[in-house]
Amino acid sequence: MADTMRILSRDAFAEVLREAQQRARELDPSRWPLLRQVDAQLEFMARTTADGRVPYPEERARTTVGPLAARELESIDPEFADQLEELDYTFHRYPLLPKGPPLRRRGILQVWTGRDAFRKLILEHGEPRTVGTARADFVVHADAAGSPQFQIVWDGVCAHVRAHDPHQLTIDGAPGWYGELANRGWVKAGATTFRFLVEDRTPPRSPAAPTPASAAALEQLRRRRDAGDLYAVIDAARSDRALVLLDESVDPHASLYDGEPGRALDDVAPYLVQFRRDSGLLDRLVTEGWGDAWGIFLESSAEFEAVRRHLRQFLVVKGEGQSRRLFFRFYDPRVMRTTAEVLTAEQRAELLQDLGCILYEDEDGGLRELR
Known part of the structure; x- marks a missing residue:
């Protein structure tokens, strides 16, 4: 072949x-x-x-x-x-095989358990990659005494995995030394479970067409993405489709919630995503979700984990004159509109620390900016 x-x-x-x-x-x-x-x-x-x-x-x-x-x-x-x-x-x-014309979609191996959860290995067609706890192309849960655990190759139709001796794998629930993974299949190596996904594999239920408002916003956001500093916080609670798009993308993303309690809320969590220039994720999110309050956008030159740590500080806040702590849905553009009007200079500076600006939809579908 x-x-x-x-x-x-x-x-x-x-x-x-x-x-x-x-x-x-x-x-x-x-x-x-x-x-x-x-x-x-x-x-x-x-x-x-x-x-x-x-x-x-x-x-x-x-x-x-x-x-x-x-x-x-x-x-x-x-x-x-x-x-x-x-x-x-x-x-x-x-x-x-997907319907429609042939597209060279990349494969994505995503860590699904443990402290490295959500990390992604991007798989190009026909390029074998090794995965393990040491001496591998993709090191997960690093261990100086570890070793490569398996090899994975994406051929454009399915991914082929083969265990490295003496390791054994569990592939879609069945123990073995080699096998195939389709979109949303999974493999377990040692104590770590991985998901396999295909870039942009799941089409929307109905074709999505850009509106004048979404097209104008997308034009501005593309320029910022191409500068290399564009992030978003996407609210999975607003749409199942939004999380599908994040999962089936090559762009780094992770939940803002931590630990096992946080993982239990994966389906409704806010997710930080950093946009890559070679990805169509930004276009899909804006075209399909603009006007439905899927999330907000951020500009920052800081690294992914630094932005995530910063934003996690604002998930729960204490209201003025209240002893109870409250969930703060700052990543909902409707909440951000109200918040932006009442922030003090000190609060604004605290929120925007390490961020160049926050961008969000206004009531008329335009792109508003908080600096």
Whole structure:
């Protein structure tokens, strides 16, 4: 199979399948029994994926055109053999292929438990990466006496994991030394659990179109992101979709809540995210969420953990003249509008320490700035 895969979506599968069927006909299946077998299997693939149909598991298990091509055609017609191997590989994993045109989405291995929770390893197509407690590309829960625990490779369709001796893995609940991970699959190595995600894999329930207000805000926010200093605090309690977008992004993000009690609130927590220039997350958040109070934006040249520590100070505050401490939803733009009007100079300075400014939606959908 070719080093770089073409079949990254169902549309691409259909296109490569048509090319392979045409090539098989050009070679004239009537003159060679092997080609007749290949042609029949390609026709079976076309029939079982026609009109958006997803083949049943028993149907996907029936094709053997990949091994046939590797054994019989590699030396005669390597390009055709690569096509057939890729078709067979992706047909067996057809439900993992997204609809629409092929996009080179990156893979994301996210630490899910322990003190390194939410850290991400970004996986490019075909690049093996090692993960472990020491001497690995991605060191998690560092231990001087540790070692690499497993290797992971993302091929654009699924991620392949293989344990490093003497470690054993748990892959989607099953113990083993190697296996595959689809979007939102998980693997446990030692005491650490990891989630695997695919960049921008889950589409919105209905297409999202920009409004004049969101387009204007996005234009301003993109300039700030491209300067490298743009963060946001996104409120998962406002929308399930917002958390999906954060999870399926290459941008660093983490809950502002700490510890096991905080993890119990993952579904409704506020999340700090630092935007990368090479990510489409900012566009998706603004296009889909502008006007629905998903969160606020921040400018800061400080490191991620420093910004997170600073913001955590304001999650709970004491009201003036009150003994009880109160939750402060400063990351809700509606709350920020009111707060900005009553802050004293001292309070403003305290809130904006290490921050260049806070940006949030106003009542008319514009982008307001607190400096």
